[in-house]
Amino acid sequence: MMAxxxxxxxxxxxxSLVLAVLIGIGFGFFLERAGFGSARKLVSQFYLNDxxxxxxxxxxxxxxxxxxxxxxxxxxxxxxxxxxxxxYLLPQIAGGLILGAGFVIGGYCPGTSVxxxxxxxxxxxxxxxxxxxxxxxxxxxxxxxxxxxxxxAGEAIMIPEAFGLSRGVVVGAVVLMAVAGLYGAARIExxxxxxxxx
Amino acid sequence: MHPVLAGIGLGLVLxxxxxxVGRGLGASGxxxxxxxxxxxxxxxxxxxxxxxxxxxxxxxxxxPLKSxxxxxxxxxxxxxxxxxxLGGRTKVMxxxxxxxxxxxxxxxxxxxxxxxAFGAAxxxxxxxxxxxxxxxxxxxxxxxxxxxxxxxxxxVAYFFRWEWR
Numbered sequence: 565m566m567a568x569x570x571x572x573x574x575x576x577x578x579x580s581l582v583l584a585v586l587i588g589i590g591f592g593f594f595l596e597r598a599g600f601g602s603a604r605k606l607v608s609q610f611y612l613n614d615x616x617x618x619x620x621x622x623x624x625x626x627x628x629x630x631x632x633x634x635x636x637x638x639x640x641x642x643x644x645x646x647x648x649x650x651x652y653l654l655p656q657i658a659g660g661l662i663l664g665a666g667f668v669i670g671g672y673c674p675g676t677s678v679x680x681x682x683x684x685x686x687x688x689x690x691x692x693x694x695x696x697x698x699x700x701x702x703x704x705x706x707x708x709x710x711x712x713x714x715x716x717a718g719e720a721i722m723i724p725e726a727f728g729l730s731r732g733v734v735v736g737a738v739v740l741m742a743v744a745g746l747y748g749a750a751r752i753e754x755x756x757x758x759x760x761x762x
Numbered sequence: 763m764h765p766v767l768a769g770i771g772l773g774l775v776l777x778x779x780x781x782x783v784g785r786g787l788g789a790s791g792x793x794x795x796x797x798x799x800x801x802x803x804x805x806x807x808x809x810x811x812x813x814x815x816x817x818x819x820x821x822x823x824x825x826p827l828k829s830x831x832x833x834x835x836x837x838x839x840x841x842x843x844x845x846x847x848l849g850g851r852t853k854v855m856x857x858x859x860x861x862x863x864x865x866x867x868x869x870x871x872x873x874x875x876x877x878x879a880f881g882a883a884x885x886x887x888x889x890x891x892x893x894x895x896x897x898x899x900x901x902x903x904x905x906x907x908x909x910x911x912x913x914x915x916x917x918v919a920y921f922f923r924w925e926w927r
Contacts, residue, residue: 567780567781567782567784568780568781568782568783568784568785569781569782569783569784570782570783570784571784580782580783580830581828581830581833582833583782583783584783584830584831584833584834584837585833585834585836585837585840586837587775587778587779587782587783587787587834587837588833588834588835588836588837588838588839588840588841589837589838589840589841589844590771590775590778590837590841591772591775591787591834591837591838591841591890592837592838592839592840592841592842592843592844592845593771593841593842593844593845594763594768594771594772594775594841594845595772595838595841595842596841596842596845596846596849596851597763597768597771597845597849598763598765598768598769598772599763601842601846601851602857603857603858603871604857604858604859604926607919607926609915610915610916610919611919611923611926611927616765618912619765619766619769620765620766620768620769620772621769621889621893621894621897621908622769623765623766623768623769623770623772623773624769624770624772624773624776624894624898625773625893625894625897625898626769626773627769627770627772627773627774627776627777628773628774628776628777628780628894628898629897629898629899629900631773631774631777631780632777632780632898632899635781641780641781643899645784646780646784646785646786646899647784647785647786648896648899648901649886649887649891649892649895649896649901649903649904650886650903651901651902651903652886652903653902653903653906655884655885655886656884656885656886656892656903656904656906656907656910657906657907657910658881658884658885658910659880659881659882659883659884659885659886659907659910660881660885660892660906660907660908660909660910660911660913660914661881661910661911661913661914661917662877662878662880662881662884662914663877663878663881663882663885663888663889663907663910663911663914664881664910664911664912664913664914664915664916664917664918665877665881665914665915665917665918666874666875666876666877666878666879666880666881667874667878667889667911667914667915668874668915668918668919668922669870669873669874669877669918669922669925670870670871670872670873670874670875670877670878671857671870671871671874671926672871672874672875672878673789673878673888673889673890674789674790674792674793674878674882674888674889674890675787675789675835675838675888675889675890676889677875678789678835678838678839678842679838679839679842680842680857681839682838682839682840682842682843682846683842683843683846683851683852683853684846684852684853684854684855685855685856685857686854686855686856686864686868687856687857687858687867687868687871688857688871690868690871690872690875691871691872691874691875691878692793692875693872693875694871694872694873694874694875694876694878694879695790695793695875695876695878695879696793696796696797696875696879697872697875697876697879698875698876698877698878698879698880698883699790699793699794699797699879699883700797700801701876701879701880702814702879702880702883702884703794703797703798703801703812703814703815703883704812706812706813706814707813709884710813712884713883713884720901720903721901721902721903722899722900722901722902723900723901723902723905724900726902731900734900735900738900746766
């Protein structure tokens, strides 16, 4: 039987929920290990003295990207069965900008706020309450926001197809970008080294 | 942990998620499910009538809390707690810069959370569901989103130095 195993019928919803908890444990463990339970560590990304957010994100993306590409290439994973979020470029660009601002103001993103709360950060908990309030407000305002929310193509657009490149070329380019990025990040950190934030 | 090691660990968790359940990681969606659950408990017709909330209700009538992301986020909480305890980093405190009061920082945390909720809802995902997951799958919208998250953060960082520096 071929991966993804849930889609190919290897197990039912109950098992998928057990796996969700186990996968979540791994997710939370590595987020916390990376230091992402701390708002000061996270926002350092935007003051350039600690680029761990960039490094961890990019390394994780490259690891998973190379993994799925290899598994699909040898024929063990049917990529067409993996769920893709549909592309709505304009709302996603606006959402990204708003989210980036919220990141600096609030100190967390949704996942890291959970990790922060789990390790005793009161600001992480309060941030989570803000998230609930914002989600409720968004849902209540949805009739007015719907037009913009649904503006765009609405199908998942993949980078290789969008630019007419083969998947291998794009994967190779992202890996090179990541290596260059990690090297560049180390240089930026040395340049902006903070006068020790405790 | 070295950021590259933590990144590889996180990437392998994400890869396992693709292989096992055919989807990626996420976080903000779990918060939407909780809202849909709370509203449908108090005012079921209102939840059903709201197109956005209704998207988080289940067709089979089971609780909106029976969602993959809600279970994943419960695991996230447990995993972070475990790691924090093992590393001796668990401490009841408020993260902030030296120049800001705890009360102001908590107000900013709440405001930032609200703002983030709008961003994540508009973008159909947050740093986990869009940037990490869509990034690894080479989803064009996710990459545009990710670049904009950094752009938005750097654009406002200077104006919030007082909160952190």
